[in-house]
Amino acid sequence: MRGKGYGAKLMRYAEHVATSRGALKIMLSSAVRRENAHQFYEHLGYNSSSSKLFKKYL
Secondary structure, eight states: TTTHHHHHHHHHHHHHHHHHHOOOOOOOOOOTTHHHHHHHHHHOOOOOOOEEEOOOOO
């Protein structure tokens, strides 16, 4: 289903819901190796940083 615009529509909807609920920012994470996903998010106007997401399973 890639390249048909569904992902962009879904992200726009998520942004609409977030702003309608008063959110000022959306943050997401993507694995370092997922370069196509990074390009997709950048195309939608998202900026990346070199920070890492840390988690610990208990």
